[in-house]
Amino acid sequence: MKQLTAKRYLVTVFGAMLVWLAVAAVALLVGAEDIRSFDADALWRVIDYRLERVLMAALVGAALATSGVAFQALLRNPLAEPYVLGVSGGASLGVILGSIFLPGAMRAVTILRAGQAVVTLDTVGLCGFLMALLTIAGVYGMAQRRGRLDPYRLILTGVVVNAFFAAAIMLTAALAGDRLRNEIIFWLMGGLGGLGSRWEEMGLAAPLIVAGVAVFAVQAKGFNLLAFGEDTAASLGLHVERHRRTAFVVASVLAGTSVSLAGPIGFVGLIVPHILRMIVGPDHRLLVPLSVFGGAVFLTVADRLVQMIPYEVAGGLPVGVVTALCGVPFFIILLRRGRRMGGGAT
Amino acid sequence: MDGVSFAVARGELVGLLGPNGSGKSTVARLVMRLLSPSGGRVLLDGVDVAGCRHGDYARRVAYVPQESRAAFAFTAMETVLMGRGPHTGAMGFESEGDHRTALAALERVDAVSLAGVLLDELSGGERQRVILARALAQEADLLVLDEPSSSLDIRHQYDLYRLLRGLARREGRTCLCTSHDVNVAAAYCDRLVVLGGGRVAAIGRPADVLTADLLEQVYGIRADVVTQPDGRLVVLPRIE
Numbered sequence: 091m092k093q094l095t096a097k098r099y100l101v102t103v104f105g106a107m108l109v110w111l112a113v114a115a116v117a118l119l120v121g122a123e124d125i126r127s128f129d130a131d132a133l134w135r136v137i138d139y140r141l142e143r144v145l146m147a148a149l150v151g152a153a154l155a156t157s158g159v160a161f162q163a164l165l166r167n168p169l170a171e172p173y174v175l176g177v178s179g180g181a182s183l184g185v186i187l188g189s190i191f192l193p194g195a196m197r198a199v200t201i202l203r204a205g206q207a208v209v210t211l212d213t214v215g216l217c218g219f220l221m222a223l224l225t226i227a228g229v230y231g232m233a234q235r236r237g238r239l240d241p242y243r244l245i246l247t248g249v250v251v252n253a254f255f256a257a258a259i260m261l262t263a264a265l266a267g268d269r270l271r272n273e274i275i276f277w278l279m280g281g282l283g284g285l286g287s288r289w290e291e292m293g294l295a296a297p298l299i300v301a302g303v304a305v306f307a308v309q310a311k312g313f314n315l316l317a318f319g320e321d322t323a324a325s326l327g328l329h330v331e332r333h334r335r336t337a338f339v340v341a342s343v344l345a346g347t348s349v350s351l352a353g354p355i356g357f358v359g360l361i362v363p364h365i366l367r368m369i370v371g372p373d374h375r376l377l378v379p380l381s382v383f384g385g386a387v388f389l390t391v392a393d394r395l396v397q398m399i400p401y402e403v404a405g406g407l408p409v410g411v412v413t414a415l416c417g418v419p420f421f422i423i424l425l426r427r428g429r430r431m432g433g434g435a436t
Numbered sequence: 437m438d439g440v441s442f443a444v445a446r447g448e449l450v451g452l453l454g455p456n457g458s459g460k461s462t463v464a465r466l467v468m469r470l471l472s473p474s475g476g477r478v479l480l481d482g483v484d485v486a487g488c489r490h491g492d493y494a495r496r497v498a499y500v501p502q503e504s505r506a507a508f509a510f511t512a513m514e515t516v517l518m519g520r521g522p523h524t525g526a527m528g529f530e531s532e533g534d535h536r537t538a539l540a541a542l543e544r545v546d547a548v549s550l551a552g553v554l555l556d557e558l559s560g561g562e563r564q565r566v567i568l569a570r571a572l573a574q575e576a577d578l579l580v581l582d583e584p585s586s587s588l589d590i591r592h593q594y595d596l597y598r599l600l601r602g603l604a605r606r607e608g609r610t611c612l613c614t615s616h617d618v619n620v621a622a623a624y625c626d627r628l629v630v631l632g633g634g635r636v637a638a639i640g641r642p643a644d645v646l647t648a649d650l651l652e653q654v655y656g657i658r659a660d661v662v663t664q665p666d667g668r669l670v671v672l673p674r675i676e
Contacts, residue, residue, distance in 0.1 A: 093530035093532070093538075094528070094529060095529055095531065096527070096529045099527075099529060163507075166507035167507070307527070308526055308527065310527075311521060311524070311527065311528030314518060314528070315518060315521060316507075317510065318504060318505075318507075318518075319504075319505075321465075321468070322499065322504070324468075324469070324490075325470075325498065326518060327491045327493070327521055328490070328521075329490050367508070367509075372508035373514065375527065375528050
C-alpha cells in the first residue's frame with residue numbers, strides 16, 4: 091500500500107540485479123565439469139563457454155519475460171505470452187527456410203571491420219529476424235480497425251498467423267530429408283547452445299533488447315492504467331493508441347529477436363510475469379524491471395540444469411524442454427499459495 | 437443527436453437524464469473526449485477541449501465510469517493512487533504528497549478501511565466509492581460520472597449523490613452525472629438536463645423541469661409528480 095518512490099524503485103531493481111549476478115556467478119563456477127582441477131587454458135575455455143551461455147540466457151530471458159509482461163498488459167489477458175501473435179512462427183519459419191535454402195557459403199557473412207577485427211554473422215538467424223519483422227508488419231496491418239489497433243482482432247489475427255506458420259513448418263519438415271527434419275525438430279525446442287561462438291549475434295541483439303526494455307520501463311505506468319480499460323486509461327492521461335502501438339511493436343521485436351537467437355523457448359514469457367506478480371503484485375512499474383532479471387535468472391537456472399545432465403543420458407537437451415518441465419510444478423506450488431494472481435474479468 | 441446544447445456552471449451538480457438511447461452516455465463520452473463531435477464543440481472554461489493535451493485534460497476532468505473491473509489484482513489504495521497518474525512524471529513515481537492525497541480521497545468517500553483490499557473483493561458499492569476516490573485524487577475541477585449509481589442499492593445510491601452534492605457545495609467541484617433514476621437525481625441535483633429525441637427537452641431546476649407532461653413526452657410514461665410537505669419531489673409512475 092505504500093507509494094512507489096524513485097528510491098524504492100531503484101532499491102528493488104538493484105536488489106534484483108544482485109540476485110541475478112549471484113545466480114550468474116554460480117552458473118559460471120558450478121557445472122558438470124569440476125573446474126577446480128583444470129589448468130588455466132582449459133579453465134578459460136570452460137568459463138568463456140559458460141559466460142556466453144549465461145549472457146545469452148540473460149538476454150533471451152529478459153526479452154521473453156518483459157515481452158510477456160507487455161503482452162499480458164496489452165491484451166488484458168493473463169494467458170498471453172510473447173508468441174501469441176505469431177512472431178515465433180514467423181521467425182522459426184525464417185530460420186528453417188534459411189537453413190534449407192541458403193547455400194553453405196552464405197551461412198555466415200564475414201564483415202571485415204576497420205582495423206583487424208573480423209565479425210562473422212550467422213545469416214540464418216538474420217533470416218529469422220527478417221521474417222519476424224515481416225510477420226509483425228502483417229499482423230499489425232491485419233489487426234487494424236478504423237485506424238486503431240484492436241486487442242480482440244490482435245488475438246484472432248495471432249491465432250490465424252500461428253496456425254499458418256505451424257502448418258508451413260510442418261510442411262517443410264515433412265518434405266525435408268531425415269537429417270534436416272531432426273535439426274528442425276531440435277531447433278524448435280529452443281536452446282541456448284550452438285555450434286561456434288555467438289558473441290556477434292548477441293552483440294547485435296543486446297542493444298535492441300536493452301532499448302526495448304527501456305521503452306517498457308517508461309510505458310509501465312500506462313500498463314497499469316490499461317488494466318482498467320481504455321476509457322479509464324485515457325481519462326487518466328494516457329495516449330492509448332500511441333502507447334498500444336509502441337508496446338505491440340516493441341514486444342513483438344523482442345520476441346522475434348529471442349527466437350532468432352535461441353529458437354522458440356517456451357514458458358518463460360508466460361510464467362515469469364506470473365511468478366513476479368505473486369511476489370510483488372501487479373504493479374507494472376516494478377514488474378517490467380524485475381522481469382528483466384527474473385527472466386534472466388529463470389533461464390540461467392534452467393540452462394544450467396540442462397547442461398548438468400550427462401551427455402550419455404540425454405546429451406544437449408534443449409532448454410525449452412526444461413523450462414516447461416520445471417515451470418509447471420513450480421507454477422502449481424505458487425498457485426496454491428499465492429493470492430494475487432491474475433485478477434478480475436478481462 | 438442534433439442540437440444538444442447546454443452549459444454547466446462551476447460548482448454545480450448537474451444531472452443528465454433521458455431514456456435509453458437518448459445520448460446521455462454519448463454526451464458524457466464527448467466531454468471526456470472519448471468521442472469527438474461531428475458537429476459543434478465541447479468547451480471547458482470557454483476553450484475548445486479538442487485542443488487540450490492528454491495530460492493537461494486529465495488534470496482538469498476526471499471520469500467515473502459505470503462499472504470498473506481490473507484485469508489484474510490491484511488493491512483499493514493502488515487504484516486510488518492511479519488517480520495521481522496525471523500528476524506524476526513519465527515513470528510514475530509517487531511522492532509522500534501523492535500518498536496523502538490518495539488517502540484523503542479515500543477518507544472523503546469513507547473507504548479508508550478498504551485501502552488494502554483487492555478491488556475485485558469489494559462489493560459494487562464499495563468499488564464505486566473507490567473509483568470515485570480515484571477521480572477525487574486526480575484533483576480535477578470537473579467530474580463526469582456515467583450512471584454512477586446504477587449498480588448500487590438504494591442506500592448507496594443516495595449516499596453517493598449526497599457525497600457528490602457535498603463535493604460541489606464544499607469544494608466547488610463541478611459534477612455532471614448521467615442517471616436513470618429520476619428521483620435520486622431530482623433530490624440532489626442543482627439542475628437537470630433532460631435529453632429526448634436527440635435534443636435537449638428541458639433544462640432547469642428539478643422542480644421546474646420534472647412535470648407530468650415532460651415525463652410523458654420524453655419517457656412515454658404517465659406519472660404523477662408529487663411534492664411532499666418537506667419539499668421532496670417524487671415521480672410516481674401510474675401503474676396500468
